[in-house]
Amino acid sequence: MPTYTAPTKDMAFILHDVLKVEQSDIPGYSELEADFTSAVLEEAGKLNSEVIAPLNVVGDHEGCRLENGVVYTPTGFKEAFEQVKEGGWTGLDMPEEFGGQNLPYVLSTSVGEMFSAANQAFTMYQGLTHGAASAILAHGTDEQKAKWLPNMVSCEWTGTMNLTEPHCGTDLGLMRTKAEPQDDGSYKISGQKIFISAGEHDMADNIIHLVLAKIPGGPEGIKGVSLFIVPKFLVDDEGNIGARNGVSCGAIEKKMGIHGNSTAVLNYDEATGYLLGEEHKGMRAMFTMMNEARLGVGMQGLAAAEVAYQNAVDYAKDRLQGRAVTGTENPDGPADPLIVHPDIRRSLMDQKSFVEGARAFIYWGAQMIDAAHRSQDADADGLVSLLTPVIKGFLTDEGYDMTVKAQQVYGGHGYIEEHGMSQFTRDARIAMIYEGANGVQALDLVGRKLAQDGGKHVMAFFNLVKEFCSENKDVEGMEPFVGPLKEASKHLQAAGMYFMQNGMKNPNHALSGSNDFMHLFGHVCLGLMWGRMAKASLTALANGTSDPTFHETKLATGRYYMARRLPATTMHLARIESGADTVMALDAEQF
Known part of the structure; x- marks a missing residue:
């Protein structure tokens, strides 16, 4: 059976040596002292290696099963979920007023990495809840926040996001799910949603679905989409769970992977829903x-x-x-x-x-x-x-x-x-x-994204790379990092220039190179990260670190990336500059 050990030493290195979190002026970061983050990471690592990871194979082999409208999760999932809830892991970065710990998202992210590595299917139940709670936190009324968030932050109630329908995935403007306004301010939601991760299960008392739907008479297409809170069970003003709402699980998908997570088909039959945010502004x-x-x-x-x-x-x-x-x-x-x-x-x-x-x-x-x-x-x-x-x-x-x-x-x-x-x-x-x-x-x-705000943000990224290279060009030991990063950044800029010069005349020239551009950009980002990590390790070695082997290994690994992985930017640029002609050469009938 495979095992998992949380890489807490590397996580701490990035937080403290590279990002220097405790020195940041971001509110809350002064609390992120090394002793504190180490205690959090070690405790999370122990939970994941000893409790969550062993259930990964169990979830894969057993999967979820649907019986009489109820989805049963794999053996051990419910008990492990209780441990996660009891430890407060579900609300690390959520506001204290709703039961969270208000810790920075960067620490929550490092803990989240452990959960995902230990058991991706299991972790999705709490991860999707966090996303739904964040949407309510950002766009809900004070009454909605008070009603839904405390139980979602604790994961007594879990959450989902409902976008996809059988006939539309990415093109959400084609959706057919309707939301009929009611006299009391609520809506009746009718339609079908598919691919709903954690859409039905037995690990929470309630499931709070966030559902995209169209209010009749609204604008056509994506501009007519609104977002609604639709609970599995209705909840009264005192927070008590009441009758079953008009939402049911029609099936759970048989999938290639993540068998331990229930990917549900949800049927909405005049289910009671509540508008989240503004009408026709659901996508925001x-x-x-x-x-x-x-x-x-x-x-x-x-x-x-x-x-x-x-x-x-x-x-x-x-x-x-x-x-x-x-x-x-x-x-x-x-x-x-x-x-x-x-x-x-x-x-x-x-x-x-x-x-x-x-x-x-x-x-x-x-x-x-x-x-x-x-x-x-x-x-x-x-x-x-x-x-x-x-x-x-x-x-x-x-x-x-x-x-x-x-x-x-x-x-x-x-x-x-x-x-x-x-x-x-x-x-x-x-x-x-x-x-x-x-x-x-x-x-x-x-x-x-490239053209957003007049290209301001991509230019800011180029300046980051330029400044890093300029600051470290004469630093001993940084030569294997600065030169390759500078060259890769030039490739990224050349690709952007190609799009500017050719994309307006023929958008296919830009779009046919988009995947290569994303990968080119990714390699430059990792090159920048390796440059920063190398600088941190060289500094640690110069200061007489107590763990020279860790930093020497880090430098050797970084030199490998710069020499053997980063040169992929040359290939991606060549593909981009070849344009769209070969990509679009065949008629549909020729495939």
Whole structure:
């Protein structure tokens, strides 16, 4: 059975050495002293390694079952969920007035990584609740917040997001779910929603669905969509649970992965709902959930790669196969361990350098979200908005690829279920699809985010890279980082210039290169993160750190990324500059 150990040392390094959280002027960050964050991370790590991770295989093998309208979760899930709730883990960064701990989102993100790595399907129940609660917090009335949030923050009640319908996924303007106004100010919601993660289960007393629907007589298309709070059970003004609402589970999907999470078909039959936010402004409210969810899904890409890598390393050290080409390294055994072979090393270094770079990237994104929300920093808000499709799209594409590499280390044993590696690959696959498929993320990045606010935010990113390179060009030990990062940034700027010069004449020239641009951008972001981590480790070594091996390993891993992974930007730029002609050359009938 696979295992998971939280990488708390690396998490602490990013928080304190790279992001320097306790030195930040963001409100609440002064509390993030090393002793405090260490205690939180260690306790979360213990819970996840000992309680949550062992249920990952159980959830995969058992799945969820629907009986008489009730969905039963896998063995052990309910008991583990109670432990998560009792520990207060579901409301780390939520306001204290609703039962949360009001800790910064960056710390909640590091804890969330552990939960996702230990058991992605299980963690989605609380993760989706957090997103729904955030939408109510941002757009609800005072009465709505008081009525719904305390039980959602504690996960006594869980939450969902209901967008997709059988005939429409990304194009939400085609939705048919209706919301008929009632005399008492409520609405009657009728329609069907599909692919609703955690849509029905037995782990909470109530489920609070956030449902997109159209009020009759509103504008056509996406401009006519509104968002509604639709509880599974009605709740009176005193907070008491009453009668079952008109929402039922018609089926749960049979899926490639995340079997432990119930992906439901929900039927709404004149269910009572309450408008959240303004009429016909549902997408604005829903995107409060979506942006948070997309960073969380990017984190799932990192988390899946981390746990798969951990197990691949263990296997590579234990499995005896062949002899090292430079001479026997295990003379007392019949063969050398796999890890002596250069191609295995290449695979493991790909995984390690991605995981550590991705972790820094996501935590930096979470820090920007804290700056935007806690300090009303508009520049941070604009930059993280630009980077959100990169975090979601690039990290889940790459994260999935890393689980495949980890599976490959096992050879045939990675393909059978005994070792559990196939589950990591199957579970990671969904992250490339939900919360906006990665192709849509790439289109959003190129078609909307680059030009946002007159290109202000992408220029701010280029300036960040430029300043970092300028500040460190003469720093001893930084040469392997500054030169490659500078070159990769030039590739990103050249790609943007190509879009500007050719995209207006023919939009296909830009859109056919959007996926390559997203990946090019992602590599530059990880290059910047590796530059920052290298600077932190060089500083620690110069100051006489008590753990020189950690920092020397960090530098070696970073040099690998800059030399072996970052040059992919050259390929992506060449593809982008080839334009759309070859992509669009065939008529539909020729496929």
